[in-house]
Amino acid sequence: MDAAMxxxxxxxxxxxxxxxxxxxxxxLFAAFLAAQGFEAPxxxxxxxEGAFGSAFAWQNTLARAAPLMLTALxxxxxxxxxxxxxxxxxxxxxxxxxxxxxxxLTAGWPALPVQLLMALAGFVAGGAWIAAxxxxxxxxxxxxxxxxxxxxYIGIAxxxxxxxxxxxxxxxxxxPSTPPLPDAVLxxxxxxLEVHWGLVWGALACAAAWFLLRRTVFGFSxxxxxxxxxxxxxxxxxxxxxxxxxxxxxxxxxxxxGMLEVAAVHGSANASLLAGYGYAGILVSFAARHNPxxxxxxxxxxxxxxxxxxxxxxxxxxxxxxxxxxxxxxFVALLAFETLNRKGTRRV
Amino acid sequence: xxxxxxxxxxxxxxxxxxxxxxxxxxxxLFVSLGExxxxxxxxxxxxxxxxxxxxxxxxxxxxxxxxxxxxxVLAAGLCGVLMGLLHGAxxxxxxxxxxxxxxxxMLFGTGLAFFLGKPLIxxxxxxxxxxxxxxxxxxxxxxxxxxxxxxxxxxLALAGLLHWGFxxxxxxxxxxxxxxxxxxxxxxxxxxxxxxxxxxxxGGFLAGVGGAFLxxxxxxxxxxxxxxxxxxxxxxxxxxxxxxxLRCALAALLFGAAGALGPxxxxxxxxxxxxxFNAAPYVLTLALMAAxxxxxxxxxxxxxxxxxxxR
Numbered sequence: 219m220d221a222a223m224x225x226x227x228x229x230x231x232x233x234x235x236x237x238x239x240x241x242x243x244x245x246l247f248a249a250f251l252a253a254q255g256f257e258a259p260x261x262x263x264x265x266x267e268g269a270f271g272s273a274f275a276w277q278n279t280l281a282r283a284a285p286l287m288l289t290a291l292x293x294x295x296x297x298x299x300x301x302x303x304x305x306x307x308x309x310x311x312x313x314x315x316x317x318x319x320x321x322x323l324t325a326g327w328p329a330l331p332v333q334l335l336m337a338l339a340g341f342v343a344g345g346a347w348i349a350a351x352x353x354x355x356x357x358x359x360x361x362x363x364x365x366x367x368x369x370x371y372i373g374i375a376x377x378x379x380x381x382x383x384x385x386x387x388x389x390x391x392x393x394p395s396t397p398p399l400p401d402a403v404l405x406x407x408x409x410x411l412e413v414h415w416g417l418v419w420g421a422l423a424c425a426a427a428w429f430l431l432r433r434t435v436f437g438f439s440x441x442x443x444x445x446x447x448x449x450x451x452x453x454x455x456x457x458x459x460x461x462x463x464x465x466x467x468x469x470x471x472x473x474x475x476g477m478l479e480v481a482a483v484h485g486s487a488n489a490s491l492l493a494g495y496g497y498a499g500i501l502v503s504f505a506a507r508h509n510p511x512x513x514x515x516x517x518x519x520x521x522x523x524x525x526x527x528x529x530x531x532x533x534x535x536x537x538x539x540x541x542x543x544x545x546x547x548x549f550v551a552l553l554a555f556e557t558l559n560r561k562g563t564r565r566v
Numbered sequence: 567x568x569x570x571x572x573x574x575x576x577x578x579x580x581x582x583x584x585x586x587x588x589x590x591x592x593x594x595l596f597v598s599l600g601e602x603x604x605x606x607x608x609x610x611x612x613x614x615x616x617x618x619x620x621x622x623x624x625x626x627x628x629x630x631x632x633x634x635x636x637x638x639v640l641a642a643g644l645c646g647v648l649m650g651l652l653h654g655a656x657x658x659x660x661x662x663x664x665x666x667x668x669x670x671x672m673l674f675g676t677g678l679a680f681f682l683g684k685p686l687i688x689x690x691x692x693x694x695x696x697x698x699x700x701x702x703x704x705x706x707x708x709x710x711x712x713x714x715x716x717x718x719x720x721x722l723a724l725a726g727l728l729h730w731g732f733x734x735x736x737x738x739x740x741x742x743x744x745x746x747x748x749x750x751x752x753x754x755x756x757x758x759x760x761x762x763x764x765x766x767x768x769g770g771f772l773a774g775v776g777g778a779f780l781x782x783x784x785x786x787x788x789x790x791x792x793x794x795x796x797x798x799x800x801x802x803x804x805x806x807x808x809x810x811x812l813r814c815a816l817a818a819l820l821f822g823a824a825g826a827l828g829p830x831x832x833x834x835x836x837x838x839x840x841x842x843f844n845a846a847p848y849v850l851t852l853a854l855m856a857a858x859x860x861x862x863x864x865x866x867x868x869x870x871x872x873x874x875x876x877r
Contacts, residue, residue: 302665302666304669358856360855361855361859364612364798364802364851364855365855368795368798368851368852369848371795372845372849375841375845375848376841378841379839379840379842383838383839497673500673504670536681537681539680539684542673542680543678543681545677546670549674550652550667550671550674553656554656554659554662557659557662559661
């Protein structure tokens with residue numbers, strides 16, 4: 219009985235700083251709004267209502283959580299190897315672009331192989347982009363945080379260049395886009411819900427990442443590299459390969475997020491894809507302390523904050539950046555409360 | 567095309583690049599000098615991108631309210647001080663990592679600026695004045711290339727001042743000692759944590775001023791796409807400059823030229839690949855980092871307490 223209690227306490231204990239941080243962030247956000255003459259209590263209520271208050275709100279939240287789970291893995295998997303990667307937005311963009319190219323090359327194929335090939339294309343494109351940061355770090359010693367964000371900017375520039383250039387569908391006049399996907403390869407909704415299958419993909423990817431990191435030799439080796447790269451080298455682990463592999467898998471997840479945005483939401487690759495999921499994914503992963511299973515919950519929370527934006531805008535006339543302020547406040551509060559964690563934190 | 571027109575086109579492209587470099591380099595200069603101060607104290611602030619954007623918004627807003635661009639610059643600096651204090655204070659808590667706080671402040675600063683800056687997108691604030699260095703020339707192109715903003719000479723003078731100060735002044739030596747060996751600084755009675763917080767706040771001030779340049783001189787308006795990574799590139803630039811303010815100034819000019827490549831080619835009528843040319847500064851940053859960073863050894867000139875340069 220006592221042992222069970224202890225286990226339960228240990229499982230819940232890490233949530234205490236998180237809860238404190240979330241409350242502090244809510245209070246700070248309310249104070250920020252009140253200082254500008256907005257109805258702060260109502261705004262907080264609307265955040266909850268817009269995120270989780272109705273079936274419609276839940277669907278909106280879950281549709282946003284799907285890509286967030288995948289872009290958060292782009293932070294969490296490298297973090298296990300001790301790398302701080304923040305370039306998920308670029309990996310998402312290139313993954314989306316690669317996936318959007320597949321149907322035009324596979325005309326006449328049945329839907330399922332095309333979809334799988336699209337996911338693979340997105341995975342490889344996003345993975346290669348983030349793996350480049352790990353490679354630069356390993357071979358040239360370049361700080362991966364800076365290089366991943368620079369590569370992300372380059373990736374977005376490449377995305378815009380191609381979407382407005384050679385890959386542009388001449389029929390997309392006002393909004394440059396790649397040719398629309400055939401209806402057959404679009405990814406549909408979950409039965410009975412207005413949420414696309416990407417939610418299941420995201421949750422499965424998180425579960426797989428958890429299994430990979432916590433239950434396999436590969437995951438253990440990645441953890442050793444993250445804990446002490448020099449010791450890992452002494453132990454004969456292929457440090458460079460492990461760093462690159464962890465980043466490739468993470469970037470691949472962000473690339474698949476891009477593929478899902480193309481195949482399940484936008485129907486083609488265009489600038490609307492770049493809605494900041496790559497950046498919000500950083501917050502999700504840090505909130506989950508880079509635990510893949512925690513990411514599922516974190517993505518729903520941050521997705522909910524995003525989903526409440528339009529309600530805040532409609533009812534209180536708040537700027538759409540209100541959700542960015544709340545997310546930023548939450549991020550800062552989370553790190554501040556990290557200091558209360560009894561267990562020492564890792565470098566990332 | 568005959569040879570003379572080729573030569574002419576190249577000449578005007580070079581002039582456009584020079585003008586662009588002088589124009590675009592200023593935010594790089596200020597942010598990198600600020601980050602230089604912060605990193606000399608042994609901490610890295612990756613959040614200067616957020617500080618830059620917040621400074622741009624705050625500076626624009628105050629210039630609009632008061633009618634004085636200089637008060638705007640001051641306000642932008644104060645926004646930066648607040649962000650710097652926040653970074654410095656958070657990093658002083660046990661177990662809080664400076665890189666993570668920087669990322670959080672990057673997102674927080676941009677979000678806050680977008681929120682508060684919504685009403686500033688339409689109205690036109692008074693701009694900072696420029697200095698006509700090319701008044702002696704008949705060529706309109708040369709005159710426009712040498713029409714520099716007042717902040718650039720201030721920034722260059724500051725680079726010289728910091729270069730002197732880091733070597734020869736009491737506060738400069740204390741700052742470097744704290745950044746190189748905190749234990750030794752503590753033994754000599756220097757207050758390590760307050761010095762670091764102060765250095766981060768000073769760095770924030772300069773980054774905020776760099777932001778004011780964006781909104782009050784070039785491009786000279788407030789919008790959400792104002793900065794695209796200049797703050798982050800300036801952090802990388804400090805590493806390339808090996809923590810020397812004078813080299814920071816040179817590198818900022820180089821980055822300015824790279825950033826001016828896209829618009830300069832566009833002014834020559836070359837519009838294909840606009841997005842790619844705009845990516846030139848990012849590529850340059852990566853290439854310079856690859857060239858200057860040797861794996862397996864600590865960088866020459868790196869402050870000893872700086873966690874992220876240690877391998």
